[in-house]
Amino acid sequence: MEGRQTTTPKKESCDQQAKCLKRIQSILDGGATDEEKQYFKDHIEVCQPCIDMYHLEKCIKEALQGKVEKKCCPEKIAAAIQAEITK
Amino acid sequence: MTTMPEIMSDTQLQGYTDEQKYQVFNKEFMPHIDSMYNFAFRLTMDEDDANDLVQDTYLKAFRFISSFEQGTNAKAWLFRILKNSFINDYRKKSKEPAKVDYQDVETTYNSDEAAETEHTTDLRFETVQDMIGDEVASALNSLPVDFRTVIILCDIEGFTYEEMAKILDIPIGTVRSRLHRARNLLKDKLKEYAASMGYNKNDE
Numbered sequence: 001m002e003g004r005q006t007t008t009p010k011k012e013s014c015d016q017q018a019k020c021l022k023r024i025q026s027i028l029d030g031g032a033t034d035e036e037k038q039y040f041k042d043h044i045e046v047c048q049p050c051i052d053m054y055h056l057e058k059c060i061k062e063a064l065q066g067k068v069e070k071k072c073c074p075e076k077i078a079a080a081i082q083a084e085i086t087k
Numbered sequence: 088m089t090t091m092p093e094i095m096s097d098t099q100l101q102g103y104t105d106e107q108k109y110q111v112f113n114k115e116f117m118p119h120i121d122s123m124y125n126f127a128f129r130l131t132m133d134e135d136d137a138n139d140l141v142q143d144t145y146l147k148a149f150r151f152i153s154s155f156e157q158g159t160n161a162k163a164w165l166f167r168i169l170k171n172s173f174i175n176d177y178r179k180k181s182k183e184p185a186k187v188d189y190q191d192v193e194t195t196y197n198s199d200e201a202a203e204t205e206h207t208t209d210l211r212f213e214t215v216q217d218m219i220g221d222e223v224a225s226a227l228n229s230l231p232v233d234f235r236t237v238i239i240l241c242d243i244e245g246f247t248y249e250e251m252a253k254i255l256d257i258p259i260g261t262v263r264s265r266l267h268r269a270r271n272l273l274k275d276k277l278k279e280y281a282a283s284m285g286y287n288k289n290d291e
Contacts, residue, residue: 022267029241031248031263052212059212060223060273064242067220068227073124077138078117081145085112 010048020050024057100153108152115161116148122162122244123169129239130173132228140177144169160250166240167254178232210278218281226276234269241266 014020023040026032032040044050103111123144127137147168148155155164215223227235240246240254252259 022263025267025270026263029248029266055212056210056215056274057270059215060270060277061242063215063218063220063223064227064238065245067218068224068243069220070121070243071125071128071137073120073141074138077124077141078120081120081142084142084146085109085149 010046010051012048014047014049017049017053020047021053021057024050024054028054028057028061101156103153108149111152111155111157112149115155115157116145116165119162119165120145123165126166126169126239126244127173129228129235129243130170130232131177136177140169140172143176144172147172162244163246163250163254166244166246167256170236170254210274210281214281215277218277222280222284223277226273226280229276230269230272234265234272237262237266238269238273 020040020043023032023036026036027040044054120141124137124141127140127144128134131137131140144165148165151168155161227238230238236255237251240251241248246254248259248262251262255262257265
């Protein structure tokens with residue numbers, strides 16, 4: 001009984017989707033509690049909507065981190081600050 | 088003229104000599120200037136305003152340097168000053184069009200849990216993967232500033248919930264819920280954008 005290795009069909013709907021989404025975000029942000037991490041680990045294997053949400057959230061976070069241009073401070077501003085404080 | 092009790096009350100005053108002040112300023116504060124500028128630009132959406140905001144923030148930081156304790160989180164300390172300067176001095180004259188009242192948006196998203204769950208599933212991660220940076224930035228820029236702020240701090244700058252709570256002067260629980268709502272709004276915007284660009288044409 002315990003030795004079953006067959007792949008169990010995944011749930012097609014999640015009755016706690018809003019809560020799960022919050023958990024997923026906490027995990028991706030590195031702010032999840034141990035309890036949240038454990039729940040997620042157990043749940044993600046069996047719940048298709050949560051797998052999809054996880055991929056989407058991760059992808060959006062990565063797009064924000066990696067694709068959105070990071071503006072650099074113009075040299076003249078750094079120079080103006082230095083000039084002002086050494087007056 | 089400017090008072091910063093929120094900064095002064097946090098730490099014990101440090102008795103820096105003039106030389107130490109410059110040292111701390113250059114070693115601890117200046118390395119964050121690009122992140123500070125990026126934050127200022129994303130808040131004000133205007134290069135001139137971002138220039139002024141960064142300059143004002145750094146000058147305030149220098150003036151109040153005795154309340155900064157070396158070895159503590161300089162970046163979070165600076166971001167907090169910048170955020171306060173933005174609220175106090177720039178938000179009024181910000182060029183942001185038709186400001187959405189934050190409370191209205193928050194109430195809407197609170198009151199409709201079903202909508203929260205529903206719209207999370209119909210944006211596909213492949214769609215986001217196909218988008219270019221400018222498209223993601225446009226969606227981010229279209230969010231009300233309070234929501235935009237938490238996403239910038241968390242996803243672009245990588246601050247922890249605890250650091251964000253300090254920067255924004257709000258409890259950690261509020262950080263989490265504001266982020267959650269901000270991301271739902273962002274997904275709506277990304278979805279709208281994807282639809283308008285024809286990204287979803289095979290999704291029917």
